[in-house]
Amino acid sequence: xxxxxxxxxxxxxxxxxxxxxxxxxxxxxxxxxxxxxxxxxxxxxxxxxxxxxxxxxxxxxxxxxxxxxxxxxxxxxxxxxxxxxxxxxxxxxxxxxxxxxxxxxxxxxxxxxxxxxxxxxxxxxxxxxxxxxxxxxxxxxxxxxxxxxxxxxxxxxxxxxxxxxxxxxxxxxxxxxxxxxxxxxxxxxxxxxxxxxxxxxxxxxxxxxxxxxxxxxxxxxxxxxxxxxxxxxxxxxxxxxxxxxxxxxxxxxxxxxxxxxxxxxxxxxxxxxxxxxxxxxxxxxxxxxxxxxxxxxxxxxxxxxxxxxxxxxxxxxxxxxxxxxxxxxxxxxxxxxxxxxxxxxxxxxxxxxxxxxxxxxxxxxxxxxxxxxxxxxxxxxxxxxxxxxxxxxxxxxxxxxxxxxxxxxxxxxxxxx
Amino acid sequence: xxxxxxxxxxxxxxxxxxxxxxxxxxxxxxxxxxxxxxxxxxxxxxxxxxxxxxxxxxxxxxxxxxxxxxxxxxxxxxxxxxxxxxxxxxxxxxxxxxxxxxxxxxxxxxxxxxxxxxxxxxxxxxxxxxxxxxxxxxxxxxxxxxxxxxxxxxxxxxxxxx
Numbered sequence: 001x002x003x004x005x006x007x008x009x010x011x012x013x014x015x016x017x018x019x020x021x022x023x024x025x026x027x028x029x030x031x032x033x034x035x036x037x038x039x040x041x042x043x044x045x046x047x048x049x050x051x052x053x054x055x056x057x058x059x060x061x062x063x064x065x066x067x068x069x070x071x072x073x074x075x076x077x078x079x080x081x082x083x084x085x086x087x088x089x090x091x092x093x094x095x096x097x098x099x100x101x102x103x104x105x106x107x108x109x110x111x112x113x114x115x116x117x118x119x120x121x122x123x124x125x126x127x128x129x130x131x132x133x134x135x136x137x138x139x140x141x142x143x144x145x146x147x148x149x150x151x152x153x154x155x156x157x158x159x160x161x162x163x164x165x166x167x168x169x170x171x172x173x174x175x176x177x178x179x180x181x182x183x184x185x186x187x188x189x190x191x192x193x194x195x196x197x198x199x200x201x202x203x204x205x206x207x208x209x210x211x212x213x214x215x216x217x218x219x220x221x222x223x224x225x226x227x228x229x230x231x232x233x234x235x236x237x238x239x240x241x242x243x244x245x246x247x248x249x250x251x252x253x254x255x256x257x258x259x260x261x262x263x264x265x266x267x268x269x270x271x272x273x274x275x276x277x278x279x280x281x282x283x284x285x286x287x288x289x290x291x292x293x294x295x296x297x298x299x300x301x302x303x304x305x306x307x308x309x310x311x312x313x314x315x316x317x318x319x320x321x322x323x324x325x326x327x328x329x330x331x332x333x334x335x336x337x338x339x340x341x342x343x344x345x346x347x348x349x350x351x352x353x354x355x356x357x358x359x360x361x362x363x364x365x366x367x368x369x370x371x372x373x374x375x376x377x378x379x380x381x382x383x384x385x386x387x388x389x390x391x392x393x394x395x396x397x398x399x400x401x402x403x404x405x406x407x408x409x410x411x412x413x414x415x416x417x
Numbered sequence: 418x419x420x421x422x423x424x425x426x427x428x429x430x431x432x433x434x435x436x437x438x439x440x441x442x443x444x445x446x447x448x449x450x451x452x453x454x455x456x457x458x459x460x461x462x463x464x465x466x467x468x469x470x471x472x473x474x475x476x477x478x479x480x481x482x483x484x485x486x487x488x489x490x491x492x493x494x495x496x497x498x499x500x501x502x503x504x505x506x507x508x509x510x511x512x513x514x515x516x517x518x519x520x521x522x523x524x525x526x527x528x529x530x531x532x533x534x535x536x537x538x539x540x541x542x543x544x545x546x547x548x549x550x551x552x553x554x555x556x557x558x559x560x561x562x563x564x565x566x567x568x569x570x571x572x573x574x575x576x577x578x579x
Contacts, residue, residue, distance in 0.1 A: 353482070354456070354480065354481035354482060355456075355481075356456050356481045356483075356541075356542065356545065357425075357481050357482045357483065360424065360425075360483075360539060360542060361425065371456075372455065372456060373456075373457070386456065386457025386479070387456055387457055415425055415430065416430065416433075416482070
């Protein structure tokens, strides 16, 4: 990482104002009010070093990859593959070829449902998911189950929004073939006890996919320690560009899977009689990928790694604890998701006010929160609400922004009094 | 651009707090259900036509303030109107909410319903305001149920989710 801006935080106490200076968008005004961006679980913002990296690639290094013998193609290929090795280190993969570039978490999960599921899951087999899953870790498995005549089993949660691990263990039987599990809930912020859940599944020969879309920005990921078979996340929630993400898969799993998309780059030879597929990771990367976005994601990983995931997590936990205690002081406001282990997400209900009205009024104060079902309708049903308002924090948020949120909620209550 | 703050004017808040013509209508001749799956808004609209006129009208359901106030003000505005007059209001309300009708410079029959003009600057809230009017249209034409996500809906547009 060449950026001086990110480096200056290394080794020093975390200085949120210095970090904020790296994010030009945080200076904008919304309707004349300073932006208070608390929708990081949907998408986080991009720091200047990542923006600069995208521009430099486009100005000086762009060509198609894995093809030409010319200078630009070789440069672009080297930068693209360098981004892959950054991602491999970021999740502590054994090998770089265990990292597949995808368009995001959704495509990564679809890749596994197709590449693994359609090959190895058959009629009567069972797939275990949890109530906390985002729709993107439900629907691909439902499509697979419908096609194959397989069955989805669902792990319930308690009133705090924690998975009932006993119930999870009871769901296993001789038909269980796969587990899809969110590392961290997008709607409630719950961090699931994935390591022990993976060990339980492995003891029964069942592979596990972790949806890390929410966890990756907040928790240092070690796929070897977790021992997950697959791990998926998106670049744009990690201060990177949209349209890029990754699937980690154990090499042995990836090798026995069938390709997802057919096309260029994923083949070794093609005749009309027979096509020989490329080796991993290329087997799963048909067509020209979003090269700039992949390199930008590599720069974002550098940026975050320079600050340090532990530093990031510590600051975010302070924000969450402060926000939780301040919101708890407001009569008529209920927090959804009170798990012992949670991160960076505060879902809440203002009694008597629909979340969309909350969101629109907060927006008038310049405060960006997410309102709706958060693509997690089973969670909403479990807690018997149509929707919630969700504030989600990043390391560049401040205590003053939490105060602005709390003042904004008070204003909502005043308007609707 | 109008001040979006204008959206939560006292008249809207008042209709949200004390919705008019709220409840069931025992002798309804027409009714329909409206649903916005994106935010869970759900309302039913029931009316009784006396000849060509809307003799009675009522609504009920669960929704955000914009939707509820829109439904409430719909009922007070449509009561006593003919079918054709109601359809004109439906069209004008839709056009105002989607920015096709500039109520400041063009003729219309919306009266106080222009308090909802501000939604045109809030694309994700347009559907909230418009749902009761779609539902009224469905009821008048006895379509039974309507959804802001139906393909025939001129307002049909995906809203991103995460």
